[in-house]
Amino acid sequence: MSDKTKKLIVTRYNPEHDSAPTTRTYEVPYDDDTVVLDALNHIKDQEDGTLTYRWSCRMGVCGSCGMNVNGVPKLTCATFLRDYPGEVRVEPLANFPIMRDLVVNMSDFLEKLKRVKPWLIRREEKPVAQGEYLQTPREREKYKNFSMCINCMLCYAACPVYGREPEFIGPAAIALAHRYNLDSRDQGREERQPILGDGDAVWMCTFVGECSVVCPKHVDPAGAIQQEKLATAIGRMKSFLLPWGNR
């Protein structure tokens, strides 16, 4: 580790004593390889063991260490201190209730994820003895991009619609619903249609587009939402014009 140090301004909140979050400043040694998560680990190990934050894999796979770094939602394990010339502000992910320090309450997000039924839905399940549901590489390619989500919630932190109107079902949940709607093995579009076409889903999105910008896995939730807008509109039109038809 070099002699260089960086000033980190970290949000602190203890629900047992504090009525609102405060900040604490730490001076952290760093070199070209130091990421924000390393700096937080340094603080926890060397300066203040009470600092609380989530992390696990350190390689951008688990999606646990999302925080706002200088106001932008980031995976802190992939955010290098060398890229910030001045001080670095580390805050909990925006738009979520803060539980403690840098830990946010994910309950709302988890409920929404479940609500869109993100699993393969079949009208009739095939007996196991008949084998797998087969899929060509081309069919897989259709949804592959939307299946890369790691549930890091950066997209929710970047979405001003979710910030202002928390009932919005949000980017990642819709992207995941879209992923299953595009899957050739799935037959659940009609079941998801009322959920996605509801007032608190795709039509709440004003296409700010920042969810796709901050996504560390390039999932493009903004694209998924716009495509679902088109799909739900066509679905609704079909059910209006052909109410008796097999949609």
Place this chain on the structure above:
Amino acid sequence: MSAGHHRVPDPGYKDYVPSIPSTWWLQSRPYFLFMVRELTAVFVMIFALHLLLGVIALSQGEAFWNAWVARAGASRTLMFGGLVTLFFVLYHSVTWFIAGAAVTPLQIGDFKVSVPMFVLGNMGLVVVVAAIIGYFTLGG
């Protein structure tokens, strides 16, 4: 916690719920550009209303139409407003085609059409259509 929140509270914890200020769109450049995009609609609406007045004048006869044209030509505010609207409409059309690329991602065989290609292609189409309309209406 404001009305309309549907967050599930974890019993035993006192979460702090941050509020989002109404000036959130001034906090970052992308948010600001988003607001500008939404604002362009106001200028387009004013322009459309003025044009509607022209259509009504046209339906009432030549004298009313000529008066509308003369008023529109003489007004510096309208002239300046028209230029501002033109700029905003061009800006909006770019953002519209970016949205279009997101709604209908194009793939020709294995070749995926990128967003800049989609936008440039559509803007090119706009120029061609405008030129054809211009050719016929401005006396080709």
